[in-house]
Amino acid sequence: MDSNYSAIPRNNNSSIELQSHDRNNRAYGHSKIDGFYDDEDYALEEFDELPLILVPDSESKDVGSGVPGAVFNLATSVIGAGIMALPAAMKVLGVAFGLFSIVVMGILSEISIELLVRFSVLCKSSSYGDVVHSALGSFARVVSEICIIINNAGILVVYLIIIGDVMSGSFEHVGVFEQLLGHGWWDNRKLVILIVLVVFLAPLCALQKIDSLSLTSAASVALAVVFVVASCVIASIKLVEGSIKTPRMGPDFGSKTAILDLLVVIPIMTNAYVCHFNVQPIYNELKGRSPHKMNRVGRITTVLCVVVYASTALSGYLLFGDDTESDVLTNFDENLGIRFSFILNYVIRIGYVLHLVLVFPVIHFSFRQTVSELIFRTSVPQSRTITLALTAVLLGIIYLGSTMIPNIWVAFKFTGATTGLALGFTFPSLVALRLDKQGKNLGRATRFSLWLMLVLAVIVSIIGVFGNIYSLKNQTG
Template sequence: MDSNTKYVELQSQIDVQTPRSAAPNHSNDRFDDLEFDVNFHPLITGEARGGSGMAGAVFNLTTTIVGAGIMALPATMKVLGVVSGLVLIVLIGILSEFSVELLVRFMVISKSSSYGEVVQCAFGKSMKVLTEICIIVNNAGILVVYLIIMGDVMSGSVRHIGVFDQWLGHGFWDHRKLLVLVVLVVFLAPLCALNKIDSLSLTSAASVALAVVFVIIACAIALIKLFEGQIEPPRMSPDFGSKEAILDLLVVVPIMTNAYVCHFNVPPIYNELEARSPQRMNTVGRITTAICIVVYALTAISGYLLFENDTEADVLTNFDRDLGIRFSSALNYIVRVGYVLHLVFVFPVAHFSLRQTVDTLVFEGSAPLAESRKRSLALTVVLLALIYMGSTMIPNIWMAFKFTGATTAVSLGFILPSVIALKLCKQSGHRSLNATEKLISWFMLVMAVIVGILGLIGNVYSLSNQSQ
């Protein structure tokens, strides 16, 4: 036996690599050989099989989370107030990390290799299909938002001037649709064509670094203006003084939950993790959550302090004005161009799980996508074309985040992981959830359902008011 095959699988008596064409077994024999604590035993032991290291997994998961959602957080802070906003950022971050741990644990217990498979194990084929549709809608919406932000920054929007217009003046070169198309074809398509998510580890590391640069600059500007007395004291709590303010409260919480959703990329990241085990993946999740909570809190506070009641749904568009400090123009360019590059590196990570899910749904029973280069490229081209068309029709990121946050994001991030855990813990019968974990799972489920329902009501009501 050569060194590449020297490993021992704890499920060695069972064919873990179930063919995609075979439906998962829903009987309790899926759990019969799992008389061990999944949190402390690796799925694979022995020599590593050349997967992703811990750092690469953290970068990929962090990149999945810190995408465009960060740009909407200052606007949510404007609605919630500083104290309420910070509490929600920390609370939702912790719950999201807990739900990731639940998802990984029950992937191992049910011997599933994807989000859809673990859902199928708990609730059957129809729920698997519904989950895959949720992932497709959520990820496609995220990628559309990325292109909208790139267009806003490069070409400008109704109330804001774009970078190209500032540099070169108005002309064909700052035409929004053309600029986005060029970025899509020249920069995004080659990265999206890669077949393994581990291949994106370096670009993910670059994207995290660029996000940190944005946070550092925004915080530095806010601190300078604060010490110079140019910033008024921020509002600490939500405003309940008007019907519009209450409606805003109903829709910003789903936007906040949307900012942490990464669960669709957890299975592929876990599957490619070197010497993978639930314990190692939990460490990845906790490090990632800590990073994201800090980045989100600093971004939300600094963005709100800088622009206060003028904070836009996409705070990047606010960086086209004089910031009231030295080198304001140069800092504005660094922030906007740097974040466009960040989104260029984030885009392929979200696209990866979108393509995998579409392939699983449409070509069920076919060979794995990694073994069919033609099918992979064809799917990439079709999906990028549809995403580009979507970016030309949706008016702004606030609209996209309000609806995906209240529906697919809250389902994928909180509802499904909790109901999977509560259902499969009964089937497994191996104390897979303790009393505290069950209580948290129920709390997360009830909270997510309430948030989703109130968010949808608020979205529909606000749209009806706008149409009148």
């Protein structure tokens, strides 16, 4: 009697499962998730118990990080340097439209994350590139991997730029070292970034498993919360005292510069939520993993990030108004007009630098993994020596980038309009539509939402790219 299932041989080092195969030897399943699938499909539990990839017992789905650890790792992937550009984005959009954009982008990002999880399980994919390959082919996989590399490299460069801005200062603002010790060799920007990279970042980036970073991710989220709470408290005190000017509620269309900023600010908003490249690695190492549990991780993370982003953008814009810098941390070198302002400035800036130091390895993990897959066709090289050498080379490239790019606004507006939109919205929409099986899995409302998300992503990307190019021409001309 013919069967659609093939048994995997049992031994002491492997788990056993039944896999359903089609003629091309691909494993598929049918699912129904939160109304996304029709009634005739099987329940989600049909493949909830199947691991995303075959792993030894020592690395089975009962070993790894729990939901809190996964939330911390995913939130750390989201809450990074992007938070520092949000007050400047709100300065462009105004309070009402800025808050609306933060919430809408969070919801759309959560939808795309759930789609990635569902179709990753359906296709037995172990990485972002794998699920893109299953749906769109090898060329699309290479494009997606290049997007991840460019996006993550840009994010890591931004982290080092912020660390340099805070510790060594910039043309307009004084750094922590100069305030504490005066001007000297110790506040040389390139030297400070190099020391931080070698002494603090390299050891964490050398780790091979992302669940090893759960504790540092928890600490980084805590430090981000400290920054948010401190800035909100300061803004509230000044608001009660009446020393804050009435903020603008909508965009400013009064000048050519304001309109150009408006064209590029939406991609910056979308870039703030891009964490999709880390969804599969976090899912793979989730204890007792299932799509339902990973969706819970995504929803908790989204709510946390929306609250943190909205609080930061609003408090930063209220505090500094039209003087808000592209990196709002640099604004905290001045007197805030409240008691203990001097101490609070140091707490906020140094605390967030520590946050970035702890976030950096999480982003670097998927960066290195994707480069490894592109070069070696495996996410983890067999040799530990190769892994360390690859880590060293990538960190060197990131360091060079941080010495050449002038500020985080330049980096964010380009990655947000290109790779950020592609990874967060374009590829997830295309994957879901391609694997829809001629409309039998997804309902009409879901398919409409996917097409809407795809069209909006393309439009925003085109507008953002041309807006960036035109803005650069105006600056150089």
